[in-house]
Amino acid sequence: MDPVSKLIELFSEFPGIGPRQARRFAYFVLTRPNSFIEEFTKNIGAAKKSLRTCSSCQRFFTSSSQMKLCSTCSDESREKNLLMIVARDSDFEAVEKSGVYRGLYFVLGGSVPVLEKEPEKRVRLAELKSRLGSAKHDSAESPAPSEIILSMSATPDGEHTGDVVRNFLEKNAGGVKISVLGKGLSTGTELEYSDTETLRNALKNRG
Numbered sequence: 001m002d003p004v005s006k007l008i009e010l011f012s013e014f015p016g017i018g019p020r021q022a023r024r025f026a027y028f029v030l031t032r033p034n035s036f037i038e039e040f041t042k043n044i045g046a047a048k049k050s051l052r053t054c055s056s057c058q059r060f061f062t063s064s065s066q067m068k069l070c071s072t073c074s075d076e077s078r079e080k081n082l083l084m085i086v087a088r089d090s091d092f093e094a095v096e097k098s099g100v101y102r103g104l105y106f107v108l109g110g111s112v113p114v115l116e117k118e119p120e121k122r123v124r125l126a127e128l129k130s131r132l133g134s135a136k137h138d139s140a141e142s143p144a145p146s147e148i149i150l151s152m153s154a155t156p157d158g159e160h161t162g163d164v165v166r167n168f169l170e171k172n173a174g175g176v177k178i179s180v181l182g183k184g185l186s187t188g189t190e191l192e193y194s195d196t197e198t199l200r201n202a203l204k205n206r207g
């Protein structure tokens, strides 16, 4: 494959980008001056290098130090008895940006498509198990939750992911209250595109 076709193929792997947009992106990049391309590639490398996974919520965060916990998990003012489970980092960001939730999070790292036979390969169930396992000792890194809020998109994959995680929690988080945010979202709503008012109502009416 020639380098231009390869570049188009790489752009088409981006979320939501079809072949036509991928082609536009590729030609856009190729018509920029060399300095742009150097800065672009350098920053991808630098961002990737400074990127860490939080040992508690599993989300990506950037840090030049060796910190294990992200700014949210290390924030003493958070409500540590609430644990919200979201599919992706972008969902975390949407809820955080709305400011309607002050508890802690766990990021699954994806969703489980309806026909997936091995959900543990798609989402961080092993990490969730160890997060809940350490929560039994109620440490600073893994405070014990009294309620776990499943916050998935109101889409077929989102609902399926919610079911998979709920089944998993029923086996692995005995006694903890499990609530679902999705009831406040209308069908088809992606969590990451929900506005503040929708998220506030969804959180208030969770059940």
Ligand SMILES: [Zn+2]
Pocket (backbone or CB within 6 Å): 054, 055, 056, 057, 058, 059, 069, 070, 071, 072, 073, 074
């Ligand atoms: Zn964290």
